[in-house]
Amino acid sequence: MLPVREGPLTRCPVQRGVGAEATEGKTVMETGNGQRNAGSDEQAEGAAAVPRRLLAVATRLFAEQGFDRTSVQEIVATAGVTKGAMYHYFDSKDDLLSEIYGRVLREQTDRLEKFAVTEAPLRERLASAASDVVVSSIANLDDTKIFMESMHQLDPEKRRAVRAERRRYHERFRGLIEEGQRAGEFRTDKPAEVIVDFFFGAVHHLAFWYRSDGELSAQQVGDHFADLLMSSLRPVR
Amino acid sequence: MLPVREGPLTRCPVQRGVGAEATEGKTVMETGNGQRNAGSDEQAEGAAAVPRRLLAVATRLFAEQGFDRTSVQEIVATAGVTKGAMYHYFDSKDDLLSEIYGRVLREQTDRLEKFAVTEAPLRERLASAASDVVVSSIANLDDTKIFMESMHQLDPEKRRAVRAERRRYHERFRGLIEEGQRAGEFRTDKPAEVIVDFFFGAVHHLAFWYRSDGELSAQQVGDHFADLLMSSLRPVR
Amino acid sequence: MLPVREGPLTRCPVQRGVGAEATEGKTVMETGNGQRNAGSDEQAEGAAAVPRRLLAVATRLFAEQGFDRTSVQEIVATAGVTKGAMYHYFDSKDDLLSEIYGRVLREQTDRLEKFAVTEAPLRERLASAASDVVVSSIANLDDTKIFMESMHQLDPEKRRAVRAERRRYHERFRGLIEEGQRAGEFRTDKPAEVIVDFFFGAVHHLAFWYRSDGELSAQQVGDHFADLLMSSLRPVR
């Protein structure tokens, strides 16, 4: 683990907000010799430009072709850098995947927390969180897909770390449901755990059917899913 | 495509019923000269023994390690046959995956149809089908997992075929929901399509969290999921 | 070497005269189970039908694709027999090639001898032989091509045998030239050996440019080549 890359990536994670248009790769020149535009502000933020571009390209390619089917050669060629450059910033191909997961998990955890701690009534907080995770999953469909398809490619240690983080996320979400169950707002004949798994199964599956050029906007799907979740939580008479 | 394998596999698909234990590999002798037990009933079912064993082993390994991480060498070693034998029955490693999908799809389609055509009331038919697909998915967790993780490994043509079959399945299921919507039994403010994607997302995700040694039996999960589905279908006041 | 095949093939070599249309393969049913028409006369000559068909098919495929690029599977499938059947009649794939060479050599040697021993004047005998070898080479272009491209595939022992037979052929031809040189009819400033190699280089090369749908008939090419040979043999002033 080279200190140089641990720094920028961990301290300044590449931010890609919900709805942020990924511009990766499209502006990269395909000259093959790896030279890129050395604009004026490249000097200032250029240091992070290469790793960021690599992550963006890797995310897209992993989603499109799967982790194993994507070669390092393909990644660096698409990103317009050399292999040496990639290995300068990342320890390995696996490391790229790890960083992708890390970013996704950090972002989703942050977002959930933001909705969970508002002063709104519980039902609203849960519905908002549910809707938001759908919207943000759609905004980052590639990450969502990779999450489902490529988890098993991670080496055991990192996989365990990812799962632990994921579990914390689920527990936070489940906490909201249990709070409602205790308050008598939600049905109690179903374990909150099962409901969480039920709902997030649906969420993680979005990448396999959602089309951005389809009839439903991300927000509409988010609202539908949140409604379905809330409906299924209504106490039975 | 050797005629020999197209025949038995297509006409007499290897049956692996719900809960049927796969006995792959464990009873195969590793003598190296390829002779296997020539018992009395070998004559009757022995012909399909090798391809069946290969499919069973491949299913398990693909689920455990992923398609790309599983080598043909590993498959044949585990199944106790030679590579040549595998390529005698299957065109390629991809072909193995195709056959696995084919079997899963045929079985699930058959099961759905069985529940859909009974004389029971609509709500019962739908609940039964929903519960059953959960139970059978758990009974074949490996197939379910492969379905999610390895679809993108299939070559485009076969992938299209699988998706078409899958769509037919979804349409059949959706038909039941739409029937209930027309009858005023189910809510109509959500497209049936969305509900189907919501529910099957949860179903396909089972392989990522269900543990057979956990607290819940397959039937319990099936009932929970079916209940949650039915609840979310209740008309809104 | 099974006695059964040594017999029929050696004693009754499959005859394919100059200009004889090869009908091989075209009447073979592609049922895949290897059953062929069991007509009335099949009983009488059926015994030679399979090896003959195999040789004809192999000749065509070797010429089209090369020896190494043609698999035994392809040969037997095209011939409509099984692998077992092929190995019943031939020792190996190499053996097929040997038999092809054997037939070609026997035939060409026979033809040359026929022209060499007539009562015609020497110049006529030589010109006829030269023209004939062109015509018969074109009539069996596949064999000619295989001769050039696949000789090195033969195992050393058989290759030596083929070369010895070939040398005898050349020596017989050279004998005619030397006869003319002694008689003062042909130039003597060139070794007969060189002239033979010169001429047969041209002959063996026919398969690489002659097209049966081109402007020149086989006979025309034969006459041209014979003329060129005779011209180059004229004594220098």
Add this chain to the structure above:
Amino acid sequence: MLPVREGPLTRCPVQRGVGAEATEGKTVMETGNGQRNAGSDEQAEGAAAVPRRLLAVATRLFAEQGFDRTSVQEIVATAGVTKGAMYHYFDSKDDLLSEIYGRVLREQTDRLEKFAVTEAPLRERLASAASDVVVSSIANLDDTKIFMESMHQLDPEKRRAVRAERRRYHERFRGLIEEGQRAGEFRTDKPAEVIVDFFFGAVHHLAFWYRSDGELSAQQVGDHFADLLMSSLRPVR
């Protein structure tokens, strides 16, 4: 197609003059760590050393054993490099063959042009060119042999390219003959095309009989062949 190899090979084709001894493989150290002698002039020509050595070795082995009978493993072992190195410079085994053809064709075309454009009388120009192509074919007997035996191994596209280049060569040569026919120096009762095919058949066949330890030097054979060609071109009375 890596840019690195397209460059040096195409722009600076590995030169192997007539009679130049190929020194392939023999001086390569088998240290296994890949470091080779880093002499002073390595800087200048060292960059092309590996691909050049590979080409030389492949040429020899293809000629000795045939293309299909020569494994990549054998090539790289003889050249003293790893398989990875070979695939770093060449796209495939086929690509090696292509490069071999390319070099031969370029060289022969260059040589013909040199003889065709001199101020000498036509007969001398043609005789010189004819003699030279024999001498240079003998100097590169391996290439000549491969040309005959392995053309059909090339993939169709490249084969077409080779044939087109070859045709251009033939047309240039034929142009000289036609020039003489128009001038009344050569016979006109034979199509120039046929004469070209006749002569080059003999030339391409050299590799199958010429022995460098035989009685005739390359130059002697060249002179004989040129004489025979010129004789056969004399007008008939």
Add this chain to the structure above:
DNA sequence: TATGAATGAGACTTCATTCAT
């Protein structure tokens, strides 16, 4: 900070041949 030639293990697949029936 970046290069790119080179590594070497391992991947999938083909194929001529055998043998019990």
Add this chain to the structure above:
DNA sequence: TATGAATGAAGTCTCATTCAT
């Protein structure tokens, strides 16, 4: 006379990674 399942060795090629520069 013929079958076809099975063998097992060998084939071509890919790829993540390293290292001298």
